Amino acid sequence: MKIATIAAHAGLCTDGVTGAVSTPIYQTATFRHPALGVSTGYDYSRTINPTRQAFEKVIAELENGQRGFAFASGMAAITAVLMLFSSGDHLIVSDDLYGGTYRIFERNFQQFGLTTTYVDTSNLAAVQKAVIPDKTKAIFIETPTNPLMKITDLCEITAWSRSNHLLTIVDNTFMTPYLQRPLEFGVDIVVHSGTKYLGGHNDVLSGIVVTRPLELSERIAFIQNSTGAVLGPQDSWLMLRGLKTLTIRVDKQQENALKIASWLSQNKNVKQVYYPGLPGHPGHQVQQQQSSGFGAMLSFRVQNAEWVAQIINRVKIITFAESLGGVETLITYPVKQTHGDIPVDIREKIGVTDDLLRLSVGIEDVDDLIQDLEQAITGKE
Ligand SMILES: Cc1ncc(COP(=O)(O)O)c(C=O)c1O
Incomplete structure (x- = not known):
């Protein structure tokens, strides 16, 4: 089966x-x-x-x-x-x-x-x-x-x-x-x-x-x-x-994630995007060999760590919360949330720095999600 x-x-x-x-x-x-x-x-x-x-x-x-x-x-x-x-x-x-x-x-x-x-x-x-x-x-x-x-x-x-x-x-x-x-x-x-x-x-x-x-x-x-x-x-x-709905949820989530990752990687306010589905990701080929998809988790660095607070405060459709994998898109700030217990020197050595945000992409309409990110990053409605 x-x-x-x-x-x-x-x-x-x-x-x-x-x-x-x-x-x-x-x-x-x-x-x-x-x-x-x-x-x-x-x-x-x-x-x-x-x-x-x-x-x-x-x-x-x-x-x-x-x-x-x-x-x-x-x-x-x-x-x-x-x-x-x-x-x-x-x-x-x-x-x-x-x-x-x-x-x-x-x-x-x-x-x-x-x-x-x-x-x-x-x-x-x-x-x-x-x-x-x-x-x-x-x-x-x-x-x-x-x-x-x-x-x-x-x-x-x-x-x-x-x-x-x-x-x-x-x-x-x-x-x-x-x-x-x-x-x-x-x-x-x-x-x-x-x-x-x-x-x-x-x-x-x-x-x-x-x-x-x-x-x-x-x-x-x-x-x-x-x-x-x-x-x-x-x-x-x-x-x-x-x-029961795992496969259709994940299909939609990763379809949305790829669109968001591509959009973020073209955005001049974003320094770097981490998503294995992007061809430039160092693990892209291995991921293609061992998995049938790239998932719906992605992280990105903004040009200026001081923008993080405004992005988190401005998102309207995306929810600022820990956790991942649900049908609703969540934005997480790893240094304060999921990775808050890792000593700063170790965290920074591996690259979990204060300019990094993580997205768990949900099943919403992807245009709404991109529009929400756009207004949160630029401050323009
Ligand atoms: C990759 C991973 N493993 C394990 C856990 C722990 O799971 P739980 O929160 O259900 O105890 C988490 C939680 O965020 C996780 O992201």
């Missing part, structure tokens, strides 16, 4: 008793046992709940993985993955990535003895140089990165990490399985902030882990059940509901 069909059929007719077309919300913490030693297969909702199970099944199918796991947020999903490691282990991590992921490495897991080296994972030589023999256990990649849209060659990196017995973990939030399926390139674990494109409506938090090898599925299943940051039944249902 093609991705659009799998997505549209998310949670379809899972209840064999009533024939309900939409998966019911099984709002229950526990399940009655028919007799001592007999189970319906459902014992307690932290371990398994039918609504969450329907969502986990479809997300595994979409990512072409062995098993899917739903968590209360993207950060809860990443936490579960990091629990695979032990004190003394070292991970190589994309240097330009969501600030919350940087924060969890530095502020939560460092105290348990997990160490990290941040490198540009689009540069294999830099990744190879970061290896600490006997300590490095995995590589954690965002591609495209947040917010500078650097592209890592998944084929090249997994060939190398496999031959060095390292796990490869990819945060596939920006692309979604509609556009990119990292497990098919030999990646071991995919994580998502399901809050973003998969939910798609800025109304639900969720996180996802999808695993390929059975051994990893079993370990994540244990971590999910024992630590318990699972997605609740109502939110699992909202995710199923959102997934």
